[in-house]
Amino acid sequence: xQMRIFVRALPKSRKEKVEKIDEKNFxxxxxxxxxxxxxxxxxxxxxADYFKRPKSNIRLITGRTSKNKVxxxxx
Numbered sequence: 001x002q003m004r005i006f007v008r009a010l011p012k013s014r015k016e017k018v019e020k021i022d023e024k025n026f027x028x029x030x031x032x033x034x035x036x037x038x039x040x041x042x043x044x045x046x047x048a049d050y051f052k053r054p055k056s057n058i059r060l061i062t063g064r065t066s067k068n069k070v071x072x073x074x075x
Contacts, residue, residue, distance in 0.1 A: 004061065007047075007069045011039035018050040040064065047071060 006025045013029035020026055030042035040060055048055040051073055063069030 001075045003073045003075055005047075005071050005073065007043065007063075007071055009034075009039060009043055009063075009067045009069055011042075016042070016046055018046050034065075037064070040069075043069070044071070047073065051075075 004024070008025075008027045010027060010029040011032055011034045013031060015029060016031055017029045018026060019028070026047075028043045028046050030039055030046060032038040032042040044058045044060065045055055048058050051058075053073060053075070057074040059072045061070040061072050
């Protein structure tokens with residue numbers, strides 16, 4: 001099964017943290033800067049750790065250059 005979640009990205013944060021707002025909405029803070037997709041990669045890794053899934057099961061659907069992103073997670 002797959003699950004889509006909505007992520008508010010906060011790059012350049014002091015701490016890395018995944019914060020659950022409700023079932024579908026999350027705030028993800030990462031240290032990486034938003035250059036050449038580095039923040040997106042860090043967000044995907046943080047989500048993989050949070051959901052205890054391999055990084056290959058996390059996919060960015062929309063919002064590559066936006067703070068508001070949609071990720072798909074294969075459960």
